[in-house]
Amino acid sequence: MKKEEGIFSRAFDKVRRKIKWFFYGLRVKIFEMRKARRQRLNKEEKVGTFKSKRRGEIIFITCMMIYPWLCWLVNYLANTATSVILAFESYDPTTNSYYISGFNNIVRFINEVANDPLMSRSLVNSLILYGVGLLTMPLHILVSYTIYKKIPGWQAWRIILFLPSIISSIVWILIYRYFVEFALPELIGQPNMPSLLKDGGTVFMTLLVYTQWLGFAGGLVLYTGAMSRIPVSLVEYGKLEGMTAMKEFYHITLPLIYPTVSVMLTTGVMGIFTSQLPAYAFFKSEAPAEIYSFGYIFFIKVFGDNASVAEYPYSAASSLVFTAVGFPLTLLVKNLLEKYGPNTEF
């Protein structure tokens, strides 16, 4: 019997072992399946969270941008499109409407610039304004540098130069007007001198001084902002090398703020056609001819006491001409600045 018991027990053990291993394998497989599923679920959960987050961001940004986009569409795109069309139209007062008249307005503009001394003077004044802006730019940069370097009294100096941009320009105009016409004559001992704002020989210069004084604040913000980004390590290195302030300005500061300077120069080109001193603020539509510029002439054609809807097409046409001239000029200036300027990045 022992021999027979051994066969059965061995067979039984064998079967039992097989079953056992079968179920064990099953358990392992189940375990692995569950593990894989768990890992897969975790991964999906992470992706789902990321997607819903991204969707929320997109919705938020879209909602925030709808209004600016609408403003741009209406105030810029639609405005520009209608202005371009208007440039080729003329006004019919009997029907209070505009009709297509081809290139009449552009021809008129070219004729007037060539033949009307007032327009020629406006062109000259506009170029002078731009030129003065170019000439005073180094002064703006130098003043910004002194504030950046925190020379003694720099805080007071900064406040004084920033004040014009904090207080309403109308207030400054009043102050300047009274200063020039009442205070200045007393200060220089000429109480009966003609008003510098009434005298055709001095009004342009008087307003130029006003513009330059008020213009400091804008440049100050940009240049000091650019200068403050200069790595301190460079500055310290310069000090260790024994650089003076002016050498530092020339070798470090100026090259590193060059991108800001070139942006100012590039965007300033179109200012030839738009700047008008503060002629309208001082004189409304009655400015003396000596301070006429393109910006002023075409501003009073569409706004103010002497404005007329009949002049809208002509003004629109002049804008096209300005764009045609100013756009390539701007590109040229930009390319020249990029080509010949220092190539710096930090």
Next chain:
Amino acid sequence: MKGALSPKEKIVSKKILAIALIIVMGVTCAWALVGCNPNGDSEAIDPNKTQLYVAVKDDGIGREWADALDDAFEAEYADWENPETGKVGIQVILTVKNEEFSAQNIKNTLSFSGNDVYFVSSAGSLAGWVNENLTSDYLLEITDIVTEKDTSGTDNGTSILDRMNDNSKKYYNMGTTEDPAYFGLPYWYASKGLVYDKDLFEDKGFYAKSESFPNGIEGYIGIDGINGTEDDSYGPDGTKGTPDDGLPPTWTDFKLLLNTMVAKGVTPFTWTGQHDGYFVSWMNQLWASYEGAEGFSLNITFDGYDDQFGQIDKHNAYQLIGQNGRFAALKVCEYIVNDSRYYTQNSFKTAHSHTNAQLEYIMSAVDGNTPIAFLVEGGWWENEAKGAFAEMEAVYGAEYGYGVRNFGLLPAFKFVSGSADGIDEDGIPDQEESTLNEFVNGSGVSTDCSMAFINKSTKVEEIAKLFLKFAYSSEMNANFTSITGVMRDFDYEMSSEQIDNMTKYSADNYYYCTSSTSKRIISSRNPILANNYSFFSNGWGSFITWHNDNRLVVPQTAFYNKAQNAITAEEYFEGMAYYYTQQKWETSLAQYLEG
């Protein structure tokens, strides 16, 4: 760490900050939106009445007249029942503004402004509101109320049209005499010129010597050009017993007056240096007075006879730039400006606004100040200066208050030399005798108009028409003038009580504008003028010249800077023709000159 926020606290504080920011931004935006209330000042709406929204452009005449009209109309129609809603009574809601009610602004906002009736000065050319087919996107046709005869009261049997003066009929009637078409009514007009201080004239003896003023100025020549005759003291109209008696009749006499003033320590003039148009308006007045109403109107109509150039039509009207009246006005300006004793230094300062000039003028009567005789202003100036009068009254006493002092309107003097060749020492030819008895006043060379009209988009058409008809009754017209001192271009009587209640200056203004010698220049719908604004804005209706490649727009400044610019009145006059040569006229106006 102690004091540091827990993550939960950080989240909560961020949320609080975000909510606070949203509230602040919302309030900021809402503020701007709330501010945009186009209708009504701050009057509460009466839900039991029907509202009528009325917009008024102030322009210096104030709002008192509009408030009075508002009250009178509401009282008159207190029992009026709205057939649609059954509401009884009408509530008039006024919006009184100035710069915001420019013609273009109004046109742009008319369809949604909510205002039913408008009173606007400087509305631009009427052709810009009503097209040639007599349709308008802006204005409701009001021919029915203009032509309808009243059936009661002082206007019984007459219509607004009957009471309207002829010149205004020519302008505002868009139809024909037989078939009129009205879309607007004239709002107001005022004379422009010199204000003079009557008390100062009496105190200092600035009137011409006469029985009434034995200590007056001797040496006037009068409009007959001869010194020592009776008319020396009759003033510019040459008639005794009129308000201008004792005033300088001619330019020669005016120069004598100026020198007398200076000798007695009085500064003759002040004017605003900020708004050059005031002085130019006075020059226009002198030009119009020289040419007479008919001669001056040629500059607007291009149709008629000119004593200097003969028959004028649209082909040869460019010659009118050489009218002697322009030259005369330039010589007057040059004479005054070249002598700094004749005006205050502030007159040439851009900081010297019209209100500053008013204040300087009325303050000059205070002891210790140099008296000033003339202020160059418009007929509305006293209304505009009410604040200054009130301040003076508070400081210096009731005798300096509004309406108490004696101001008058100095009518334009005539240009009569009495010389054998008919040319005075300044080179000004004598003006035509036929023009000597006219008092010319008006809007100058203009296609512009002042206008009262009904918004085409109104939802209360019936009430709006009732209101406008009421506003243009003789009673309301008289009331308007008695309050503002400026005129309506209609035929209406003012009671002696109303005239007594007006200021002395307003009473003068009323006299000159309604006297039999008064000739009003009215704007024109001349299409050549209206459709070529750019061409005619180079001095056709004002004084602009070209000299040495320089465009000079203000004669008083050009002569003031004589030391620098060395320009004379003759050169200025010559340069005015630069813009209006025959060649330029024919080239610029070619399409209108056919036929």
